[in-house]
Amino acid sequence: MRIQIKSKKPDSDEQVLTNIWKKQEPRIDLLKKFPILDKFVKSRYFQNLLILPSLIVFYMILIAGFFGTPVGNKNIAIVFTWILWWFLLIAILVPFASRIWCAMCPLPFFGELAQRLTFFRVREGKTGPLKNKMFGLNRKWPRFLKNIWVQNISFLALCTFSAVLVTRPFVTAMVLGSMIILGILFALVYRLRVFCSYICPVSGFLSLYSMTSTLEVRSRSTDECKKCKSKSCITGNEKGYGCPWFIYMGKHERNNYCGLCMECVKSCPNDNIALNLRPFASETKIKSFDEAWKGFIMLGLAMAYSIILLGTNGQIKDWANALETGMWTGFLKYSGILWSSSLLLLPAVFLGFSFLSKLISGNKEVSVKEVFLNYSYVIVPLGLLSWIAFSLPLIFVNGSYIISVISDPMGWGWDLFGTAGFHWQPLLPEYLVYIQIILLTTGLYFAMTRAKTISERLFNTRKQAIRSLIPISLFSLIVCFAFLRFFVG
């Protein structure tokens, strides 16, 4: 409980505020609260039990993608991947369970199996700095690539072909199949989960948006970590593998690069790892430009998809769908607009607002670069909530395809559960706009309140902090208005 002591001094703008903003948000340690969960995550079966169902579905998707009907909405590869999985991932898993998907993802499964050569056991031994025996060349990932730029570009490249990817079962299966092969190759050449950390296109946006999540894995006491000589969380031991994501728990303070595999919970000799429940959008630190640009790419794509996929303009759809229409000149125009708006236009606009923010604050010590990088966090909650608002129609309008495709996953005329003939039936589509308005407002709330936290970290005085917020809040409001226009206007 905090005691408030009122000062008789008049408020001074020069008063330093820094410490007060470092107040710790409340946390609930789920592993302490639920011992059965603690037992479960410490079990060697934990991750495989998570992966197993997704692996089964994944195989169904691959088979249906390669051999099933080419009609997307009648094939489980499209319906399960781009309607069900996507919605669950963006609207539920990421906001509430961080990167738990990375723990259950079937893509790196075979690569990890190739490195460990065992399903459940921990192989003791020595591989470089690791105290686990690992198969493969175990090379280090080049230093200059230790960022998410590759993921940014590969994700944008993949999304350029999204009109094809999300409608053709064969293409979906090809892409997923290729990612499995890449995952194996990278696992055989490089250490641990290099593929997930630096290559996987999905991983990039998971890393960014997991900052908002209500779940985190953290050390219970960093002092305990400092005292710990073995550093088993990163080197591994007989109980668990060294962190596949290269994280030392003593310095772990952001969700971005933690795949929630729980190996650290198993390997920590001091039982010092917690699985915490925390408030939404607790982390507010964007540390590098690759992360900031990921935010711009995601925001740009949400806007672009709202126009292309949820919009009414047939010509843009034809351009995006060049594989069928043959409008390759249009496709080049569409790609050019997509890439330039995501990589250049949006960041340039935000730079303008950052410049204004610094100017209005009146602070001469903080650089525009710092303002830009720190405030770029606002597009994280704003982008995530916009993506959820965008994804709602996918499940509410096209969710009924799930019911029919369960009985006929290949589109071959089967009727396994008697639901194959279920007619397409959107669920309350005319009311979606109200949910979308609420979601956008929620995004704006978190963008503005977290911007306030950042402003107080960035500037010395209250006056500077509040002033600097004006342009950033305006930017967030404009983004909100843009999505409102797409969805409701």
Place this chain on the structure above:
Amino acid sequence: MFFKRFIIKKFWIVVAATIVGALAGGLAGSGTEAPASKNITIKARQYAYDPPKIIANKGDTLLLELASLDVVHGFYLEGYDVDAEIHPGINTFKIRKPSEGYNWETADVITVILTRRGKFRYRCSHTCGTMHPFMQGELIVKPNTPYHAGLGGIAGFAIGLFMMMGISSKELKVVTAGK
């Protein structure tokens, strides 16, 4: 506890500003015009409708004729209980009310009396090709109150939130000063 936080944190400012904004926005965009009758032919092709957007006023009566230029398409109008199946080269089409099940009838025109305001999408309800799930058009029934109220409400929310943050920031500073 919640109520106390609500008052202390000045969150009521946000709620009040949002309501005022939403009302102001809703009222600002509430101009009405005399109801009229409009004949519109909607041509469906892979994967768009022509016209892609229909703008009308509340109270108008739309007489919709449907035609397909290539394959079999659907026409599902949100909020107005209309679903149709359009075959290429045929002037008539099958129509049903989704709320009444699958009782298809044949018609050559759909009469829609616009009783609800806002944006309603018409979507293809018959699998017509790869991009079928994304084939849609928009019927905007003016005044588009949800949009205007949404704009006003969000603007009010932002202003209220900004005011609240300014005030709470000052309060926190008092704590620092005491230390």
